[in-house]
Amino acid sequence: MKAVLSNLSSIITGFLGGAFLCMLILLSSAFTVHEGQRAVIMRLGQLKTDLNSRPIICEPGLHFRIPFLESPYYIDIRQQIWIMDSDPIQTIDQLYLLVDFYFKWEVSDSAEFFRIHTAGGTRSWDAAKSNVEFLLKQRVKNAVLEEFGRRPLGRLVLEDRRDIMETFGAGLSNSLKDLAVKLVDLRLKKIELPDDVSEKVYNRMRTEREKSATMLRASGLEQSEKIRAQADFDVKMILSKVQSDALKMKGQVDAEIMKMYAEAFADQVAFYELMRSCEMTREVFQSPDNILIVRPEKVFPGIYKREHIQ
Structure with missing residues (x-):
């Protein structure tokens, strides 16, 4: 048992x-x-x-x-974020900017990421992540330097930040395929001028504005002179045409009057001569200082005949 x-x-x-x-x-x-x-x-x-x-x-x-x-x-495989603060970047016009930006990235191919960054699995995830961010930092920074270096300060200030980053963000994403990661987002936080550059920029902007204002004033004066000269020319042309038309009309009217006179006094030649003599005499004696010395029979042949004078 x-x-x-x-x-x-x-x-x-x-x-x-x-x-x-x-x-x-x-x-x-x-x-x-x-x-x-x-x-x-x-x-x-x-x-x-x-x-x-x-x-x-x-x-x-x-x-x-x-x-x-x-x-x-x-x-x-979650999105990772990396922030870069106040890195000086030179523009095409030889001015420095302090640029703060950040980017988000994620693993695009787990197997390739393991092969490239983990040293056969001997490197921990945190160490692999640090290695990736170091490489990303260099590439992103170089891309930002290159892109900003192609633009003057004015365009960087006036353009939309999102448009600037999207312009080269797509190309940068393609260049990261060999790292087995993908750039999810790249954004500018702020753009500032160093203190020693700010005064130079403001002075240059002031000079450019003054130059622009001077050119505008000169252009305005030139246009004003052209307009004034054209207006004077037009006035003279109009007055000349009006005077010419008036003289033509006066000539036509005088011709009509003379024609009417001729027709009216065709049978009264002596009366017409008398009337014209009276008109001439009246015009001469409009001023009390005028003196007319003539032979009466020459002025008034119909009235002052030799026998009457005698």
Whole structure:
């Protein structure tokens, strides 16, 4: 009886030990990928691949591995933000600006990110992230320097910041593919002038405005003179035409009057001569200082005849 109990106890102990070992193996083979993460599996220092030789990427959820042979490497696929403060940047007109900007990035290819930045899995995620941000900082800064270096200060101040960043943000995103990351957003926080540059900029702006005002005044005076000269010319032309038309009309009227006189006095020549003599005499004697010395028979031949005078 004791032997049977001893054997049963050994069986139970072995079963419990085996169950505990199986549970331990099961627990050590299971791993969880959380939201915002992806995981790749390393097998003896190499990425585990599927039947098509593509790296296996573990999505969020519960997964299993072969204990002691395989180990997961977690990659954070959430957007990461990096802020750059007050970096001096030179414009095309040799002026320096203090530019604050930030960019957001995320992992675009987990397997490639693992190969490039983790040194075979020996580098932690934080270390890999720092390495990526260092490389991104250099490339983004160089891109910003190049883009700002092609623009004068005036355009940088007047243009929309979003338009400036979007102009070269798309090209910069393509240049980051070799890092297995994607540039999500790149924004300017502020653009400021250093104190020693501000006064130079203001003086130059003041000079340019004064020059522009002088040119506008000169142009206005020139236009004013042209308009005035044209107006004077038009007035003279109009007056000349009016005077010419008036003289023509006067000539026509005088001709009509003379014609009417001629027709009216055609049969009264002596009376016409008398009337003209009277009119001439009246015109001469309009002033009391005028003296007319003539022979009467020459002026009034119809009245002063020689026999009457005698």
